[in-house]
Amino acid sequence: MSKELRFLIVDDFSTMRRIVRNLLKESGYADADEAEDGVAALQKLRNSSFDFVVSDINMPNMNGFQLLAEIKKDDKLKHLPVLMVTAEARKEDIVLAAQQGAAGYIVKPFTKATLEDKVNHILTKMGLK
Amino acid sequence: MSEAPTPSSLTTVQVHQQLGALTRQLHDSLNGLGLAEKVKDWAGELPDAKSRLSYIARLTGQAAEKVLNQVDQAKAQHDHIAAETRRIGELIVKDPVAAVAKGHVMNFITDVEQASKKVDDHLTEIMMAQDFHDLTGQVIAKVVTLAATIEEQLVLLLLQTAPADAKVNAPSGQEYVPALAGPVVDGQANQDVVTDQSQVDDLLASLGF
Numbered sequence: 001m002s003k004e005l006r007f008l009i010v011d012d013f014s015t016m017r018r019i020v021r022n023l024l025k026e027s028g029y030a031d032a033d034e035a036e037d038g039v040a041a042l043q044k045l046r047n048s049s050f051d052f053v054v055s056d057i058n059m060p061n062m063n064g065f066q067l068l069a070e071i072k073k074d075d076k077l078k079h080l081p082v083l084m085v086t087a088e089a090r091k092e093d094i095v096l097a098a099q100q101g102a103a104g105y106i107v108k109p110f111t112k113a114t115l116e117d118k119v120n121h122i123l124t125k126m127g128l129k
Numbered sequence: 130m131s132e133a134p135t136p137s138s139l140t141t142v143q144v145h146q147q148l149g150a151l152t153r154q155l156h157d158s159l160n161g162l163g164l165a166e167k168v169k170d171w172a173g174e175l176p177d178a179k180s181r182l183s184y185i186a187r188l189t190g191q192a193a194e195k196v197l198n199q200v201d202q203a204k205a206q207h208d209h210i211a212a213e214t215r216r217i218g219e220l221i222v223k224d225p226v227a228a229v230a231k232g233h234v235m236n237f238i239t240d241v242e243q244a245s246k247k248v249d250d251h252l253t254e255i256m257m258a259q260d261f262h263d264l265t266g267q268v269i270a271k272v273v274t275l276a277a278t279i280e281e282q283l284v285l286l287l288l289q290t291a292p293a294d295a296k297v298n299a300p301s302g303q304e305y306v307p308a309l310a311g312p313v314v315d316g317q318a319n320q321d322v323v324t325d326q327s328q329v330d331d332l333l334a335s336l337g338f
Binding site: 023108110 | 333
């Protein structure tokens with residue numbers, strides 16, 4: 001069941017999008033799409049169906065916090081788990097993400113095991129795995 | 130009317146007086162333009178820029194080192210597979226039945242499978258090492274913004290203090306607004322940041338996550 005889940009990877013650096021995409025694929029989640037910022041992500045989320053969002057925070061046009069807020073106030077999207085994967089390591093940012101409804105928070109640089117653990121933990125918690 | 134003194138004819142006292150006058154003029158100009166506080170900010174940010182550049186050098190160095198180490202190990206595994214392939218090939222040519230019956234072929238298959246897994250792990254590590262592009266890119270963007278801000282303000286200062294007949298309109302500079310903090314370049318010096326994933330997990334756990 002979880003193998004069919006569709007992921008959206010949001011990051012302004014294509015290198016990081018490719019890394020996350022490959023890691024998800026190695027973890028058994030091969031169905032993924034990418035967006036370079038919050039604006040592009042919202043557009044894809046509203047025009048297509050996704051099960052999981054992995055998002056950076058520091059991005060142009062619309063950052064990860066703004067994207068998270070938009071997702072959580074949209075009735076059709078607010079059920080989506082959003083895992084923040086970011087270099088922002090201030091405690092206040094982590095607390096803010098949690099308060100805004102992020103499903104998890106990973107600081108860069110991270111390992112394959114960390115990403116896999118967090119994704120699986122969130123999916124298990126949501127009953128999707 | 131007395132001639133302006135040439136540099137060689139200036140006394141030490143005169144040099145000091147002129148330096149004092151220049152310093153006062155610069156101080157007054159900065160104050161007049163409301164730049165004094167900005168200069169203080171720059172002074173505070175320049176060491177930060179230095180540590181950010183050091184961070185870039187460190188991170189790129191570590192990434193290069195990691196990639197080269199992983200390539201060395203992957204090549205060793207690859208050499209092992211090549212050597213074993215040659216060896217099993219010779220055994221099969223010599224006596225195909227014995228090669229299978231004695232388990233050489235099966236051992237070879239198991240060996241190749243394990244070596245391939247190790248090579249795949251090394252390739253994953255090489256891929257992960259490329260995350261330096263994202264992390265250093267964010268830091269470089271911050272240093273570039275700082276340099277651009279200082280340049281803009283210095284040009285503004287120059288234009289404002291130039292003789293009247295040399296004045297041109299200053300370009301409208303954009304206010305430097307620090308955005309998100311970006312990668313932690315010196316976590317030990319800042320108690321407000323986390324330095325690894327376990328600290329993130331602890332913080333989230335304390336919030337009930």
